[in-house]
Amino acid sequence: MMASATGGTRQFVEDPAELSGGDETFYLEQVTIDDGDDDEYEYEGVELDDDDVADEGEEDLDQALRTLKLKRGMAVDEPPSAPEKPEIQERPEVVDDFIRNFLRKVGMHKTLDSFQREWYALKEDGKLNEEDVGAVPDVYLRNQYLRDEVKVMKEKVEKMEQIANKARATWDKFRKERDFHKMHHKRVVQEKNKVIADLKRIKNHYADFEPALAAMRKKYEAAMKEKMMMKLERDRLKAKVTALETQVMQLESIRPATDEASVAQRPRPRPTGASLPKQPRPNPFFAFSDEPRAVETYALQATAQAHDVGVAAVAHHPTKQIVATASDDCTWRMWTVPGGELVMSGEGHADWLSSVEFHPHGSHLATGSGDCAVKVWDFRTASCSATFSDHTQAVWDIAWHDLGDFLVSASMDHTAKLWDVVAGKCRSTFRGHVDSINSVCFQPFSENLCTGSGDKTVSLWDCRTALCIQTFYGHLNAVSSVAFSARGDRVASTDADGVVKLWDVRKVAEYCQIYAGPHPANHCAFDRSGSILAVASDDGTVKVFNVDLAACATDDGKASAHLNDLRGHDQAVQCVVFEPNSNKYLVTSSSDASYRIWS
Structure with a gap:
């Protein structure tokens, strides 16, 4: 307890502390008493008993409590009553x-x-x-109290905002998941409906086959019955023929000797058709050597839109300034060079054309097609003079023998066939490749031919025996084209990786390798000198190389074998040929439906 007196005012300040005396609890409050204050408080003296008054030095808390009880008229030993709830009055702060x-x-x-x-x-x-x-002043205290309340409310509002933001984020997440699952459900329903529709369509499709299968089954049974009847008829006719032969032998045995002599003098029928020479002819290109032309300066000279779709092959006439093109539109056409005027066109194939070649004498034209047929066209009659259709799959390439009596074709059915144009029949079939034969060519002035296959091999064949005499291995992808040099001592082959390999026929070994990639190399052709090789690439360019430089090129600074890149086609170049007489120019065909002349 603290007491202060200033002027006529007395002030008692007590902390609200709990005082315990005896069995009762008392609370002390702060009270200010003014002397000049006229209120109803009256103060009177109270006499204290001697027993109850102690010395001032011995006064303690218990004594003060007893004294207070006596003043209030309460018995000292009276049991304590329930304490009244104190009222706390807030006083303004000093x-x-x-x-x-x-x-x-x-x-x-x-x-x-x-x-x-x-x-x-x-x-x-x-x-x-x-x-x-x-x-x-009370207004400051009130402001402070309100500020504290505002601070507490702001904290609560911030907490509520955080809770609301978390709830909003959770709600957005759930809404997105709901939309995702809803879209997934719709997609599943659409896929289910599509599958159901496909199943119905397939069922209807197969239901349409049932009558056809039943009809084919009936035809098969009828054919088997006819086969059995034919076997019976064959056996009957065979027995009859045997009997007739016996009778003929008996009759011949009784004929006079003069009849036998007359029969012996009758000439036997001569076999029809052409025959292959037994020995190779002299190659005139060994007697002289042509200097390779400066192909480094070759550039585009003329362009002709030959067809409406891609041109798969081009061939040059052996003696005239004429080229022939074969297209995916199932037609072939002849054009003047360099004028580009249409001379002749032919239709007759049922599918796209893959190859075209002039007869060595220039009187005929041969075409190979995806309809498994090879056709020979006669310029004098302006019509198809022969059709060879023994292949079971598409024909990829054809080549004439230098004598002009034989034609060879390469097919997707893994075989090459030698056709006798005079007799109009197949003379030999070359079997040995295990994949499609993509290219074929004759060795000049000989009876050997070369094939390039999708089984990554190059093979040499003898046309007289239809046997493989040599196979070259080394390509890592399908061989797309093969070509002999004019001397016949080198073979060039290209593959789908853009690799060009030169093979020495005499040494039966790889001569050199040229990289023309990374795009596939579709076709290749030698010039008359045998030193220049043009490669038609799938990137729309024609790459020209000197194979002599390629053979001797090393990594220590030799001249590069790559001479030129002929750019001008808009799409892949499918075929390239040199002008056969003087090497003045070369002709290319492309998937952009045009052929172009470079010189």
Whole structure:
């Protein structure tokens, strides 16, 4: 307890502390009593018994409590009654305490120390009166209380906003998952409906086959019955023929000797058709050597739109300035060079054309097609003079023998066939490749031919025996084209990796390798000198190489074998040929439906 008296005012300040004396509990409050205050309080003296009054030095808390009870008229030993609930009255804070609390709250400790020193110095000197100080107006306390409430409410609002944001994020997540599952469900329903429709369509499709299968089954049974009847008829006729032969032998045995002599003198029928020479002819290109032309300066000279779709092959006439083109539109056409005027065209194949070749004498034209047929066209009659259709799959390439009596074709059915144009029949079939034969050519002035296959091999064949005499291995992808040099001592082959290999026929070994990739090399052709090789590439260019330089090129600075890149086609170049007489120019055909002349 603290007590202060200033002027006529007494003030008691007690912390609300709990005082326990005996069996009762008391609370002390702060009360200010003014001497000049006219109120209803009356003070009177109370006489204390000697037994109850103790010396001032011996006064303690218990004594004070007993004295207070006696003043209130309560028995000392009376059991305590239920304590009344105290009422707490808030009093305005004095100014100095308000300032101290404010400075301590904001952390202005130095200012607080200065204030304390100056405050107590003034108070010690008596220059500071309590009346002048007064209490803090209630509005400040109320503002402070409201600020505290606002702060608490802001914290609550922030917490609520965080909770709301989390709830909103969770709701957005659930909404997205709902939309995802809804879209997934719709997609599954659409796929299910599509599958159901496909099943119905397939069922209807197969239901349409049932009558056809039944009809084919009946035809098969009828054919088997006819086969059995034919076997019976064959056996009957065979027995009849045997009997007739026996009768003929008996009749011949009784004929006079003159009849036998006359029969012996009758000439036997001569076999029809052409025959292959037993020995190779002299190659005129060994007698002289042509200098290779300066293909480094070759450039585009003429362009002709030959067909409406891609041109698969082009061939040059052996003696005239005429070229022939074969297209995917199932037709072939002849054009003048370099004028580009149409001379003749032919139709007759049922599918795309893959190859075209002039007869060595220039009187006929041969074409190979995807309809498994090879046709020979006669310029004098302007019609098809022969059709060879023994292949079971598409024909990829054809080549004439230098005598002009034989024609060879390469097919997707893994075989090559030698056709006798005079007799109009197949003379030999070359079997041995295990994949499609993509290219074929004759060795000049001999009876040997070369084939390139999708089984990555190049093979040499003897037309007289239809046997393979040599196979070259080395390609890592399907062989797309093969070509002999004019001397016949070199074979060039290209593959789908853009690799070009030169093979020495005499040494039966690889001569050199040229890389023309990375795009596939579709076709290749030698010039008359045998030193220049043109390669038609799938990237729309024609790459020209000197094979002599390629054979001797090393990594220590030799001249490059690559001479030129002929650019001008818009799509893949499918075929390339040199002008056969003077090498003045070369002709190319492309998938862009045009042929172009370079010189």
